[in-house]
Amino acid sequence: MPQTLSEQQVLHVARLSRLKLSSADVARYARQLSSILDYVAQLQQVRVEGLEAMSHPLPLHSVLREDRVEPALPVEQVLANAPGREGPFFTVPKVLDTALDGA
Amino acid sequence: MTILNELSAVELRDRITGGEIKSVDAAEAVFQAIAAWDPFLHAYNSTFRESTLRGAEKIDRDRAAGKKPGLLSGVPIAIKDNICTTFGTTTCSSKMLADFRSPYNASVVEKLQNAGALIVGKTNLDEFAMGSSTENSAFGPTHNPWNTRRVPGGSSGGSAAATAAGLCSAALGSDTGGSIRQPASLCGIVGLKPTYGLVSRYGLVAFASSLDQIGPLARTVADAALLLQVIAGHDPRDSTSWPEPSDDYLSELEKPLEEVRLGLPEEFTGEGVDAEVASAVRTAVEFYRAQGAKIVPVSLPHTRYGIAAYYVIAPAEAASNLARYDGVHYGHRAAHPEDLYDLYAASRAQGFGPEVQRRIMLGTYALSAGYYDAYYLRALKVRQLIKHDFDEAFQQCDFIACPTSPTVAFELGAKSGDPLRMYLCDVFTVTCNIAGIPGMNIPCGFSSDGLPIGLQLLGPIFSERRMLRLARQYEKNHDWHKRRPQPPAAEPRHKQPD
Numbered sequence: 001m002p003q004t005l006s007e008q009q010v011l012h013v014a015r016l017s018r019l020k021l022s023s024a025d026v027a028r029y030a031r032q033l034s035s036i037l038d039y040v041a042q043l044q045q046v047r048v049e050g051l052e053a054m055s056h057p058l059p060l061h062s063v064l065r066e067d068r069v070e071p072a073l074p075v076e077q078v079l080a081n082a083p084g085r086e087g088p089f090f091t092v093p094k095v096l097d098t099a100l101d102g103a
Numbered sequence: 104m105t106i107l108n109e110l111s112a113v114e115l116r117d118r119i120t121g122g123e124i125k126s127v128d129a130a131e132a133v134f135q136a137i138a139a140w141d142p143f144l145h146a147y148n149s150t151f152r153e154s155t156l157r158g159a160e161k162i163d164r165d166r167a168a169g170k171k172p173g174l175l176s177g178v179p180i181a182i183k184d185n186i187c188t189t190f191g192t193t194t195c196s197s198k199m200l201a202d203f204r205s206p207y208n209a210s211v212v213e214k215l216q217n218a219g220a221l222i223v224g225k226t227n228l229d230e231f232a233m234g235s236s237t238e239n240s241a242f243g244p245t246h247n248p249w250n251t252r253r254v255p256g257g258s259s260g261g262s263a264a265a266t267a268a269g270l271c272s273a274a275l276g277s278d279t280g281g282s283i284r285q286p287a288s289l290c291g292i293v294g295l296k297p298t299y300g301l302v303s304r305y306g307l308v309a310f311a312s313s314l315d316q317i318g319p320l321a322r323t324v325a326d327a328a329l330l331l332q333v334i335a336g337h338d339p340r341d342s343t344s345w346p347e348p349s350d351d352y353l354s355e356l357e358k359p360l361e362e363v364r365l366g367l368p369e370e371f372t373g374e375g376v377d378a379e380v381a382s383a384v385r386t387a388v389e390f391y392r393a394q395g396a397k398i399v400p401v402s403l404p405h406t407r408y409g410i411a412a413y414y415v416i417a418p419a420e421a422a423s424n425l426a427r428y429d430g431v432h433y434g435h436r437a438a439h440p441e442d443l444y445d446l447y448a449a450s451r452a453q454g455f456g457p458e459v460q461r462r463i464m465l466g467t468y469a470l471s472a473g474y475y476d477a478y479y480l481r482a483l484k485v486r487q488l489i490k491h492d493f494d495e496a497f498q499q500c501d502f503i504a505c506p507t508s509p510t511v512a513f514e515l516g517a518k519s520g521d522p523l524r525m526y527l528c529d530v531f532t533v534t535c536n537i538a539g540i541p542g543m544n545i546p547c548g549f550s551s552d553g554l555p556i557g558l559q560l561l562g563p564i565f566s567e568r569r570m571l572r573l574a575r576q577y578e579k580n581h582d583w584h585k586r587r588p589q590p591p592a593a594e595p596r597h598k599q600p601d
Contacts, residue, residue: 057539
């Protein structure tokens, strides 16, 4: 397993993470993340065969509430922090190709 | 000059409900102290003078009308700025949420207010609680009140500094890998991370959901117990909240534990621990021995993998939790995006600071195809081993004693260029979150530079009631907690001529 990250890999991870990085960022993160991953690599020394993964500290499983309609936030409150809105909607840049308009 | 802001929360509450002190006067004293001192500390991101004074007037009116007071009647409390309040902003000290106004209150905020507490302000933190020095705040660092060139610790550095300096009676913080205990240690106060699930996380902005826990920072053990009494308990709005009723943390607080066995883990001493820290902790353990405690050596062999496991698990959970900041629903949005992908990527790159970006990428990498088994799954198995170490140790002892932080407060900038060095600050605190057990810091001395040193107590799950008694037993026989940092005005830079 690689213990260092290439700039190529950083760019890939940044894309998965939805982070737009400058080339200076990429170089810096490649260095820093490599040093962290190098440290984390010591986990490979531990014998873990047959062990169950522990995702949570308490024995709580599938906690469900009663299936009952409860009041939700009013639309105005939901949209109060929206950086862009139109009527009762959040706005985003156009995602469909304009050629499809009116089809 | 008033010292109303320096009384303990218990004493202040008693004097207010007893009619000796007006709640309004206590609140005014806190805001005077904030005005005088916070420009040097930057403990607060925002303060609520008007609503606090209005609340204080109501406390005074209710008392005059003979209404039954709450457990925290008139007590000024500070809230870490990653805990949601409908009043003011909840910023997480991030540019991403600089203007975010929560539509609801966190459960802990409701509980504090129902108990009569006055919320005086929101305190600074490392952005999204990621850090150990409060230097990762988008709004500038908090300074340590004992020495303003030093960090207060983190990520609850604002809550710790405000509490130590008397800019509130006590505060709430959150602890994912030491973020309550380490700043409490560096600022010379009490800080408690409760058992996972004891305090509702509803309204706590999620960082690493299986590790995060809200808890009190206070100047005395009794104050920490009082806050825990108010905030603990099941909450149906948090599905990870423990469904059993919480304990009574107050009634037997003054009663020392009998025949307590105190475990000393061999892995928590030696390399990397300041000599003065090691010596102060040893002296504290000797105190317990002299009081009749049985000191037993214990072993937590997987402790040395704690930081490595933590820096896979916490970033993995953070990467998932922070996916919600998309520049669409709330938070920062980049101007003029080219398309939807660019809207996400540019908003996130502009809104998140470097440490948050590092952890998101680290977590994304650990969860990505081809690396999931080697990093994330393996870290969760090591987590099992770390928990198992504690289970074994607590067969032989009731509580574990060790340093909270290997060093006293370091200088601002000393570690900010090297993320990994900063991560190692958490070496004694992360395993507690990984295992889900409770842990607390109590002041146990000062370095030759006059900086606080902290003792950490760790116990089995839901042992807070007894842990607080053990802590109180130490505090009752020492006066470290009575020393307070001096505000800048009272600290002449040079001797005045006669």
